[in-house]
Amino acid sequence: MVLTRDLDPSASPLDYYGSELRRLREAAGLKQTQLGAVIYCTGSLIGQVETTARVPTRDFSERLDAALDTDGHFSRLVGLVLRSQLPCWFQAYAEMEARATYISTYQCQLVYGLLQTEAYARAVLGVENPDRLDASVAARLDRQRILLRGDPPVLWVVLDEAALYREIGGHQVMRDQLAHLLSLRERQWLEIQVLPFSAGQHAAMMGSFNLLRFDGDPDIHYSESYDSGHMTANPQVIKERSIGYARLQAEALSPRASAELIARVMEERYGKHPEPAGRAVA
Secondary structure, eight states, X not given: OOOGGGSOTTSOHHHHHHHHHHHHHHHXXXXXXXXXXXXXXXXXXXXXHHTTSSOOOHHHHXXXXXXXXXXXXXXXXXXXXXXXXSOHHHHHHHHHHHHOSEEEEEESSSOOGGGOOHHHHHXXXXXXXXXXXXXXXXXXXXXXXXXXXXXXXXXXXXXXXXXHHSOOSOHHHHHHHHHHXXXXXXXXXXXXXXXXXXXXXXXXXXXXXXXXXXXXXXXXXXXXXXXXXXXXXXXXXXXXXXXHHHHHHHHSOOHHHHHHHHHHHHHHTTSSOOOOTTOOOO
């Protein structure tokens, strides 16, 4: 096991978090097991976070702040820690996403990350990163906090019908995910449209993309490939993609009709049926 004193607090947000936890725990005169008992976890977990073997969650951080009377120190720091767990090429986009006042997205295969349930995210992220799955899921869910702000961004999602039928994680995971989409209908700043198969060829045949708008800053277009992301504020690209997105919205089902389709797929495809043989639910 790596000793905390051997860690370089400046190496990463996670290293800094671990060193701060040990410093403040020892300043409070508490052993790992004693602090664990106070915040309802094991001393082993405290040790794993101190040595960067585990990534802290926001709930864990809030309990630390309460136990150590640190005035929100860990609650503020954990955002940086979780952001650092995102792929390096995605971190810059995540920072811009958190600042955006208007997000428009077209998703051709998967539910948009900000709208994914934990089980759905776990199934998606577990395909290629099973060794760091907990950290990846925690980071994705933490991105969703922007939707819970007092001033959340306006979010408009055009979701390809294919994403409703692509079974991620099993029947129950998909049913819960579609139910979650339906539960978001009451949020006045969020709209979901489904682009139906009947639309045929359309303005986003090249794949998923996002458009971010800001107060006082240029718009940004974002797209990604297998292991990289590309952001641009090029006015011509923004103009073309904005027109393309407007066409997608026009060709998609209305929000009401989209909700009806999501509900129908949820019941007919992911109703109370046995899981296919050999298919585990995440």
